[in-house]
Every structure is written in structure tokens, then in C-alpha cells.
């Protein structure tokens with residue numbers, strides 16, 4: 481049977497309204513989940529503010545990391561059952577792209593779960609889950625491959641930010657760059673992703689971890705989550721500061737979590753010989769990168785490597801269990817990352833907090849909706 485639920489829909493650029501939607505029941509390989517929490521991501525914000533919903537049209541259902549309790553399973557689903565607590569992430573390797581075919585499933589270029597079928601109750605307009613999953617709704621249907629069974633001890637609210645926020649930064653360090661114990665690391669941009677990279681570097685046993693940002697509050701967070709040094713780029717030159725902090729050597733690994741060519745260039749210039757830059761921040765479409773090639777400081781002489789990491793090159797089914805083991809041991813601090821909670825009908829406040837760089841990560845807490853007397 482179809483079911484109705486409340487959803488926060490992106491109906492036109494910048495316009496989000498909560499209204500009733502109707503989901504088809506979970507089909508082959510799908511599950512129905514009652515949502516507990518969903519993370520608010522920069523990608524959601526980019527899509528919210530885009531002219532055409534990134535070519536997907538409207539209305540769209542945003543939200544691509546979350547957690548909840550399985551209510552119903554479709555045919556062929558064996559990995560989870562009704563009553564199970566799950567984390568939901570939107571990276572599911574396609575199995576058929578060129579990268580998947582050569583065994584590089586972490587970098588699948590078409591990674592996306594199969595989408596649910598839903599429509600508005602008022603008018604019957606088809607609603608598109610923006611990234612294969614759409615989680616800003618009280619109840620959802622998702623591809624079972626996007627759900628990871630949670631251990632009974634892991635909190636549902638913390639589980640909501642693992643799929644994208646945590647994995648993108650942590651995965652860039654562990655899966656993409658392969659930071660080694662004792663390595664020196666710099667992270668440019670200390671929002672949720674950068675802070676996850678700092679935590680990943682700490683978990684990997686990095687020696688020196690330099691956090692760089694223009695917002696003093698973010699540098700405070702960075703210190704709490706593993707940075708050994710901080711550089712306020714609004715008053716100091718980041719490259720000079722990193723070189724001075726490393727006694728002229730530069731860092732083995734630099735992570736760019738902003739998405740600006742100037743920040744990537746700084747990362748390249750702060751590298752030690754043989755160093756690796758990993759670009760995590762999503763750049764604007766028209767940007768180009770210019771870095772020194774020749775000369776003593778060029779990437780040729782320094783044998784520098786530049787890598788790109790999408791979503792931390794994560795395989796949630798494999799990586800999330802690693803994350804909660806590290807969290808149980810106190811090596812990762814997920815709780816500190818949850819800075820704000822909003823109700824479903826207050827989703828725009830989550831976007832505002834993000835735009836003003838006031839939050840590490842905001843979650844939509846679905847219990848808050850009920851406390852408002854829905």
C-alpha cells in the first residue's frame with residue numbers, strides 16, 4: 481500500500497515547503513524507513529540555490545545522509561528487517577561503469593542508489609529524490625543498498641551525519657590520501673568536512689596536524705578535534721605559517737576543503753618534497769587551477785601529487801562499521817560534530833546556519849517536529 485508522510489520539498493530555487501507526499505510501497509530491493517535524523521549538507525544548499533535543481537527539475541526531495549528505523553522491506557531484501565536501526569548514505573557503487581569494472585568501486589563514477597517513486601498528495605506531481613535518496617521526510621523509501629545496519633549502542637542522531645559529512649573528510653584522509661602514522665598534515669577549511677579530515681588524520685596517527693581557516697571559532701573546534709596547530713588565514717599567510725611550523729620542511733599531506741583555486745595553490749606550496757594534495761572542496765564550474773610547474777618550488781622538482789576525492793571515496797557498507805568502532809574507542813568524536821538541530825519545518829534555518837558558517841553540522845531531528853504538535 482502507498483503511504484502518506486510530511487516532506488520538506490524544494491519547489492523552486494530557494495523555496496522549501498513542508499507538504500504531504502505519497503510514496504509507493506517499497507519494491508524489489510527497497511525498504512521503508514521512519515526517519516530519526518538527517519544531516520543538512522552543502523550539496524543540499526548548492527542544489528537549493530541552483531536555477532534548475534542541478535538539472536533535475538522541481539519538486540525535489542533533498543537530504544542524502546540520515547538514520548532511522550526500518551518499517552517495511554520489499555522483496556529480495558535480506559540484509560535488514562523491520563525494527564532494525566540503520567544509517568543511510570547515498571553512495572552505492574553501480575557495478576557497471578568503467579571504474580567499477582576494473583575493481584575501483586570506491587571511485588564509481590555513477591554511484592547512486594535506485595530512487596523511490598513518490599508524488600505530492602495535493603496535485604499528484606512527481607517528486608524526485610535529489611541524489612537517489614531523499615531524506616527530508618518523516619517516512620521514506622530507499623534502496624536497501626543505501627542502508628547500513630547500525631550496532632545497538634550507536635546513537636541514531638550521530639549516525640545521521642556519517643554518510644556524507646564524516647565520510648567525506650575522514651575518507652579523503654584514509655581512503656584517498658592514505659595518511660601514514662607520523663605524517664605531517666595541513667587542512668585548509670575547517671567546516672564539517674575539514675574537521676572530519678582533522679579527525680581522520682588523528683585516527684591515522686598523523687604527527688603534526690595544522691588547521692587553517694579564516695574563522696577563529698572553527699579553529700577552536702579544530703583544536704578540540706585533533707589539530708596540533710592552528711593558522712588564522714585572515715591575519716597570517718597560510719603557506720609561510722605552515723613552513724615555519726614544520727621548520728621549513730612543509731607537510732606530507734595537505735587537504736583542500738574549500739573549493740577555491742587559490743586554496744589549492746596554497747596547499748601545493750605548503751607541501752614537503754613527495755607531498756600529496758587532496759582536493760575535497762567542490763569548485764565552482766568556471767574555475768581553473770594554476771600551480772608552479774618548474775623551478776625549485778614547482779611540482780616537478782618536488783614530485784608533488786594532486787588527488788581529488790569525491791565523498792571520501794567511501795563504501796558506506798564497509799566504512800561505517802569502521803567509523804563506529806573508532807568512535808566506541810574514543811578515537812573519533814562524532815557528538816562534537818552535531819552542532820545544531822532543527823525541526824523538519826525549520827530546515828531553512830539549517831541552511832542559514834551553514835551559509836553563515838555558524839554550524840559544524842546541523843541535523844533535521846524528526847522528534848522536534850512532533851514536539852511542535854504536528
Ligand SMILES: [Zn+2]
Nearest residue numbers: 521522523644
Ligand atoms: Zn553531502
Ligand SMILES: [Zn+2]
Nearest residue numbers: 574577580588
Ligand atoms: Zn560504478
